[in-house]
Amino acid sequence: MRFVIRRLLLFMAALFGISVCLFVALRILPGDVASVMAGLNSPPERVAALREQLGLNRPLVAQYCDWIAALCRGDFGTSILTGRSVGSLVAARASVTFPLIVMGLIVAMAVGIPLGCAAVLCRSRALRSAFHIMSIIGGSVPALWGGLLLILLFSRGSGLIGVFPSQGFAPDGWADSGRALASLVLPALAVGLIVAAGLMRYTRAALGDLASSGYVAMAMACGMTRTEAVLRVGLRLAVPQLVSVVGLTFAEMITGVMVIENLFALPGIGNGLVIDVGNRDLIAVQSELLMLAAFFLAVGFLVDVLHRLLDPRLQTSGDSAAQGG
Amino acid sequence: MANDDIVNGGIADDDRTSRPRTQGLPSDGDSAASRPRWRGLSRSGWGWSHAAQSEPASDNAPIPSGHPRSLRPLRRIAIILRSMWRHGEGRFALIVLACWLIVALVSLVWTPYPLLVTDGYHVWNGPSAQHWLGTDGTGADVLSWLMAGSRTNLLIVIAVVAVTAAFGLLLVAAMVSRRSALASVSVVAVDALISVPTVLIALILAVPLGASIMVVVLACGFGYGLNLARVARPQAMLAARSAYVESARANGAGGWRVLVGHIVPNIMPVLLVQLSLSAGTAVLAESGLTYLGIGVPSGVPSWGHSLATSVKFINVFPLTVLWPGLLVTVVVVALNIFGDVLRDAADPLTNPELRGDHGR
Numbered sequence: 001m002r003f004v005i006r007r008l009l010l011f012m013a014a015l016f017g018i019s020v021c022l023f024v025a026l027r028i029l030p031g032d033v034a035s036v037m038a039g040l041n042s043p044p045e046r047v048a049a050l051r052e053q054l055g056l057n058r059p060l061v062a063q064y065c066d067w068i069a070a071l072c073r074g075d076f077g078t079s080i081l082t083g084r085s086v087g088s089l090v091a092a093r094a095s096v097t098f099p100l101i102v103m104g105l106i107v108a109m110a111v112g113i114p115l116g117c118a119a120v121l122c123r124s125r126a127l128r129s130a131f132h133i134m135s136i137i138g139g140s141v142p143a144l145w146g147g148l149l150l151i152l153l154f155s156r157g158s159g160l161i162g163v164f165p166s167q168g169f170a171p172d173g174w175a176d177s178g179r180a181l182a183s184l185v186l187p188a189l190a191v192g193l194i195v196a197a198g199l200m201r202y203t204r205a206a207l208g209d210l211a212s213s214g215y216v217a218m219a220m221a222c223g224m225t226r227t228e229a230v231l232r233v234g235l236r237l238a239v240p241q242l243v244s245v246v247g248l249t250f251a252e253m254i255t256g257v258m259v260i261e262n263l264f265a266l267p268g269i270g271n272g273l274v275i276d277v278g279n280r281d282l283i284a285v286q287s288e289l290l291m292l293a294a295f296f297l298a299v300g301f302l303v304d305v306l307h308r309l310l311d312p313r314l315q316t317s318g319d320s321a322a323q324g325g
Numbered sequence: 326m327a328n329d330d331i332v333n334g335g336i337a338d339d340d341r342t343s344r345p346r347t348q349g350l351p352s353d354g355d356s357a358a359s360r361p362r363w364r365g366l367s368r369s370g371w372g373w374s375h376a377a378q379s380e381p382a383s384d385n386a387p388i389p390s391g392h393p394r395s396l397r398p399l400r401r402i403a404i405i406l407r408s409m410w411r412h413g414e415g416r417f418a419l420i421v422l423a424c425w426l427i428v429a430l431v432s433l434v435w436t437p438y439p440l441l442v443t444d445g446y447h448v449w450n451g452p453s454a455q456h457w458l459g460t461d462g463t464g465a466d467v468l469s470w471l472m473a474g475s476r477t478n479l480l481i482v483i484a485v486v487a488v489t490a491a492f493g494l495l496l497v498a499a500m501v502s503r504r505s506a507l508a509s510v511s512v513v514a515v516d517a518l519i520s521v522p523t524v525l526i527a528l529i530l531a532v533p534l535g536a537s538i539m540v541v542v543l544a545c546g547f548g549y550g551l552n553l554a555r556v557a558r559p560q561a562m563l564a565a566r567s568a569y570v571e572s573a574r575a576n577g578a579g580g581w582r583v584l585v586g587h588i589v590p591n592i593m594p595v596l597l598v599q600l601s602l603s604a605g606t607a608v609l610a611e612s613g614l615t616y617l618g619i620g621v622p623s624g625v626p627s628w629g630h631s632l633a634t635s636v637k638f639i640n641v642f643p644l645t646v647l648w649p650g651l652l653v654t655v656v657v658v659a660l661n662i663f664g665d666v667l668r669d670a671a672d673p674l675t676n677p678e679l680r681g682d683h684g685r
Contacts (some may be wrong), residue, residue, distance in 0.1 A: 010513055010516065010517050011517065013513075013517070014514075014517030014518060017514075017517075017518075018518075018521065021529065021530055023527050025530070025532055025533055026532055026533075064392060115438060135661065136658055136661055137654065137658055139657075139661070140609070140653075140654050140657035140658045140661060141650075141654050142603065142609050142613065142653050142654070142657075143609075143611075143613060143633065144612060144613060144614045144616050144632055144633070144636065145632060145646070145649075145650030145651070145653065145654070148636060148646055148650065149650075247520075248519075248520070251520050251521070251522050252522060252526060254522045254525070255522060255523060255524040255610070255613055256613075258524055258617060259613045259616055259617065260389075262616065263616075263636065266581060273528060274528075274617050274618065274619070277528055277532060277619065278618060282532070285528075285532065289525060289528060289529060292525055293521055293525060294522045296521055296522060296525070297517065297520055297521070299520060300517070300519070300520030
């Protein structure tokens with residue numbers, strides 16, 4: 001448990017560091033937040049009023065403390081543009097993005113891990129190199145282009161096989177869950193397939209190491225075939241590492257998710273964030289970025305803890321094995 | 326902290342190396358797993374500045390010590406290129422990268438059409454004799470824009486690799502430093518920050534900087550530098566605790582000298598693979614960030630720019646979008662392969678030719 005506590009402290013420290021960086025990045029703007037938000041050519045009184053309203057006249061440390069205190073109370077600020085609270089805005093967007101990420105992850109795991117296993121198990125040289133080429137090319141496709149190809153292939157209207165809606169989210173949101181799901185299929189495929197290539201390469205590397213290890217040899221000596229031994233013994237041993245990789249994949253997917261949301265015109269977090277940055281809606285941007293960073297740090301934390309729980313070898317060697325992380 | 330690495334290096338280190346960011350896989354199953362690694366022993370053949378140490382006995386060509394520079398640098402490069410060329414994949418990577426370089430240079434003096442010349446009568450044209458890859462929505466020549474874009478992308482990739490290497494090595498130096506406070510703080514910081522995605526860093530930077538090449542370079546350099554440090558740390562640690570570093574220190578070598586002379590040559594294989602992966606990822610990141618409006622500013626030619634401008638009209642004319650995407654994919658494949666092949670070709674443990682003219 002000492003490990004968990006240490007990791008939790010680390011999580012808090014990192015969050016603090018990022019919040020400070022964010023705060024500073026937004027305060028070193030040419031001019032200041034108020035004049036940027038008020039826009040060019042706005043009268044100085046308006047800028048001054050806005051500055052007063054946002055509390056920008058107060059010392060930086062006090063502003064920072066106010067912001068953090070408000071966050072702790074669950075008050076994420078109000079978007080200047082729309083007048084809605086940032087909290088509800090993010091919640092509405094997350095209802096699109098979160099299912100998209102989960103579906104993408106499912107696609108990635110459903111494609112990447114079996115293919116990685118197959119690449120280890122197959123014996124023919126030609127198949128092996130085919131898998132190798134597949135994984136390299138899959139990881140090299142820009143998300144934008146992958147999404148476009150999927151649109152060209154499968155979307156209604158312009159696609160070769162019109163099955164799924166090409167752009168936009170179901171107008172009624174999740175009330176019409178069938179349509180909502182259908183509009184997420186292509187984006188999830190686009191996000192998932194690209195990540196699957198990395199997962200496949202990784203599965204192959206981890207499992208390949210284990211397949212030539214003593215564990216699998218022992219299992220085969222006990223009467224399993226190689227396939228059985230690799231899948232039942234090797235895969236179990238690879239699970240902790242795979243969990244780590246899936247966790248990092250999760251964080252890395254967000255780049256693809258932002259592009260794909262934009263491409264498919266989905267009203268998700270990534271799309272919203274890009275729009276807010278473009279609109280200079282800085283109060284919203286500040287809170288949204290911190291929330292996202294906190295989310296990814298939390299994922300990293302969970303993955304580290306899970307990795308340790310799943311790999312008993314790390315526990316028996318004592319807490320010092322944590323190496324601060 | 327120091328001793329932990331030696332004591333249970335096996336499990337804990339692998340745990341660390343094996344957590345790449347999705348694309349940054351440290352090694353490829355076949356090539357790395359089947360090859361024995363003599364970790365902790367000096368890689369004599371890298372030979373930048375230190376004398377050869379004892380080579381493992383299983384190798385049939387024992388290298389006499391005391392030949393720090395038995396091969397001249399030019400000859401070394403020639404040998405490395407030749408053995409990469411012999412490799413099928415390596416040949417592909419070399420050809421693609423050479424073409425990229427040549428096209429970038431040529432585009433400085435010549436493109437089929439000047440970038441700002443538009444042909445209003447031929448908008449969204451397919452490939453033809455006048456416009457080899459067709460024209461875009463304003464009637465500008467797609468090939469010319471892609472050629473000019475290769476210049477921008479080359480610049481970005483070189484800058485990202487430089488920033489990544491500098492930042493990553495700085496972190497490695499901090500992680501293996503003898504001041505335990507500095508070392509543990511940097512390990513902890515890297516561990517925590519690694520889970521923040523590159524695009525978030527780019528968004529944070531884009532707020533004060535706006536859309537600019539700097540955003541791409543700094544965000545990628547920062548993110549991949551962290552990744553590099555994390556992947557290279559176990560090997561750097563073993564090198565830092567080795568007997569030859571101790572003897573160098575006893576001879577009065579300072580911290581930086583040890584880093585450049587002993588630790589960097591030891592982590593060179595990891596370094597090469599990670600840097601070429603980060604080059605590939607930088608090309609991908611450029612296209613993504615430019616599409617999101619926080620990368621290369623509009624009006625500056627780049628592959629991401631060509632991709633992003635053609636996206637808006639995908640339903641009208643799908644073929645134009647094919648070229649930039651295909652180009653990016655091929656180049657990124659080449660960069661990814663390049664690192665793997667270069668590692669094998671430049672490592673004297675796997676490439677006997679580099680052990681060269683002594684010992685046989």
